[in-house]
Every structure is written in C-alpha cells, then in structure tokens.
Amino acid sequence: MTVIGESVLMDLVEKYKVIYPTHDEGFDGDGYVLTVREDRTLNYLEHRNMISKEVIFTPPNYVAHLTAKSKFGRMGLSFLNSVKVHSGFVGRLALELVNLNNERRPITVNRGDPLIHIEFITREGEPSPYRGGYMFQYMDEKETDIYIDILSKHFQTLFTSDELQAKKKARVSE
Secondary structure (H helix, E strand, O other): OOEOOHHHHHHHHHHHOOEEOOOHHHEOOOOEEEEEOOOEEEOOOOEEEEEEEEEEEOOOOEEEEEEEOHHHHHHOEEEOOOOEEOOOOEEEEEEEEEEOOOOOOOEEEOOOOEEEEEEEEEOOOOOOOOOOOOOOEOOOHHHHHHHHHHHHHHOOOOOOHHHHHHHHHHOOOO
C-alpha cells in the first residue's frame, strides 16, 4: 500500500473526479485539504456533523484516510468518526466533530475553511466497493448523474445500473 502523491491525485481528479470541485490551494503534496460547505459554531461539548464542500469518490483500488488540520485540533476541535473512506464510496463526507476546548469557548469553522486532510492509498486484492446506505449522500441530482456515468463507464463490472439507480433514489440528500 502506498500513499499517492500530488501528480497521481491530480490525474485521478481529472479522470474520475475523485474530489469535486477542487482548487489548486487544496493540493498539499500527499493529498488534498477538504473544506466545509457551511459556517458552523460548536459550543463546548457540542457534537455536530459538518458536511464537506467537496464530493469524494474513492476508486475501488484505493482507500482514503482522513486527518484533521492541526489548527483546529489545537483549538480543541476533535474529529470523531472513522478516518477511512471505503473504496468505491461516492458522496460528500459527514465529518463528526465535537468541541473539547479547555477554556470551554465556542469554535467556529467557516465555509471554505481548510479542515480535513484526505490521502488516497492504493489497496491490494480484489475490489470490494462500498455498498452501504450513504452512497451519493448530500449530492444533488446533477452531481449524482455525473458519478453514475463515471461508475458505469469505468467500473461496470462492480456496479450494476439498477444498483446505482436504487442508490441514487435512496440517497441522503440533506
């Protein structure tokens, strides 16, 4: 298993839209820094889900790992959920955060703030793509259709058309 570098990640963005949308400042050499789609203030001990601005697609021969930016960790913002994005997953990420600030002060994360590093790691063995209920979460109709087209074109042996349409219909939208 290998962490992919910026040039490979940029190729994956171009070919499969593994991160969408992107901006040049988001690439950090070993991955990309995700932002959030809305302002959110967390009070002391408050747990909230924040949704990534970017859609993530982890191709079936990769796994993605997440780590919080140290800037927010130093403020006391803790990242609770799993640090793995399953191979084959497509959707915006629900980032589970809690404010553990020692001074019990609120912490605000603003729309567009760099919050989470994502790194893609090659995986070995047969693909075992994500089949859970969060496929296409927080994506609109147009975005979902873009990724159904990508999956149907490049990974048709792993995802059936009927399965993708059912996931589209059942997706978490807000």
